[in-house]
Amino acid sequence: MVAPKRQSDKGAPETSAKKQKQGPPTGSRILAALDDAGLGLKKQQELENEDDAEEAMVTGRPRGAKNYSHGELELLVACMKEIAPITSQDFAAVAELYNRLANEKGFTTRGAAPLRQRFEKLQKTKPDDGNPQNKKLYEAAKAITLGVETKAGMKTLLDGPTRALHMEExxxxxxxxxxxxxxxxxxxxxxxxxxxxxxxxxxxxxxxxxxxxxxxxxxxxxxxxxxxxxxxxxxxxxxxxxxxxxxxxxxxxxxxxxxxxxxxxxxxxxxxxxxxxxxxxxxxxxxxxxxxxxxxxxxxxxxxxxxxxxxxxxxxxEKEISDLKKENNTLREPLRF
Structure with a gap:
């Protein structure tokens, strides 16, 4: 016995149930389940946003701000050359000078720690892009590092108790x-x-x-x-x-x-x-x-x-300063203050 055709199969208008929204495809349902479990793209995007916020806090710049421009790097090198920092107080002075000049030039203000980290990265990483401006900044940073190292070595020698007595005598x-x-x-x-x-x-x-x-x-x-x-x-x-x-x-x-x-x-x-x-x-x-x-x-x-x-x-x-320079050139380590 042939089953009678349903009314919908005869071209009848769709019922209200047919007009209801269909369920998501299988892949979408999986992604939705992952989002509900905290493992999907939504959670991943939230984590990335948190990382961006934390990085912005560490680097001392507003969230979404651009990285250091060439002008900012030039300003950083100039401030480091002016003060030649050795102690944390010296780096605070570098940050104060940098931020004052940055406000005048319209640059982003930054903290002492990120400025110090960026300078160490600048003098450690030799540019290989062939840009003469980047090479000039790298060489200037290396020269400042050597000068600061010499200054620190002289300070160590002059601060020694035995040498202080000799100098006083x-x-x-x-x-x-x-x-x-x-x-x-x-x-x-x-x-x-x-x-x-x-x-x-x-x-x-x-x-x-x-x-x-x-x-x-x-x-x-x-x-x-x-x-x-x-x-x-x-x-x-x-x-x-x-x-x-x-x-x-x-x-x-x-x-x-x-x-x-x-x-x-x-x-x-x-x-x-x-x-x-x-x-x-x-x-x-x-x-x-x-x-x-x-x-x-x-x-x-x-x-x-x-x-x-x-x-x-x-x-x-002169001998101790020469030994410090040789040791720095051998280790190729960034300068640690």
Missing amino acids: AFRKILQDDDSDRTEAPSSDTRIKHSIKKSDSERSIIDLTAASSEGDLSKADDDTKAAVKKEAAEDVTAMVAKEKKEKGKGSGGNVVSKTYRHGDGKVMGKAAVTETALGAVANHLSPEAQEKREVSRINLLRESRLQDRQDRMLEER
Whole structure:
């Protein structure tokens, strides 16, 4: 028996049930189920929006703002070069300067931490796009990093307790030497220009008087003065000859770099002059003159030792700074402050 056809199959108008909205396709139902479970595209978009908001908070720029433009990077490099930051307070000063100039130029203001991170990324990542402007920014950032590293190294050296004591002692001695209580040997036509040699270079030329008793013998008669000068000249000549005989020509130590004329008119050439020879002359001085001569000798030794100490400190600084530069070039690490 053939089943009768339904009315709808005969071309009858659709019922109200047919006009109702059909259910979503199978794929849409799956996506809807995932959304309800918190695993679909809707939830993924919400997570992305949250990430954008968090990134905007970390980078110090409003949500949806563009990344650093070339002008902003140039401004950042200029601010870093101006301050050369080492501590966190220095980076806060960089951020303050950057934001003040950014407001004037219409750039986005940013925090100290993101500015620091962006600069480290700039000096670490070498551009490979062939853009000369990016290459220029990279080289400028590397130069600033090297300068900041040198500044930090110098600060470390100068902040050391031992070096601070050395520097304080050195400056104290310099002030003492420049003080008014320093006694200068009286000038005389019979003085010897005695050059102190160290490391093949003359450090200083000190006038040591060979017969500074002229002022003390001013009350003596001419015969006494002549006898003292003659005896002193003979003693010096004898000691010089003895030194030449023992050490030979070209001997080291303290030498007279030029000829000088003694009190009795005798001209002496290059020869070794020792403290013993000058001591023979000092025996003829009065107690006051001997005291002045001793003060001059102490000042001479102080200057020599101070110069030696300063040279050693300078060499150590240069070596440690050089080691810091070599270590930075070897590790290729970003600068950490």
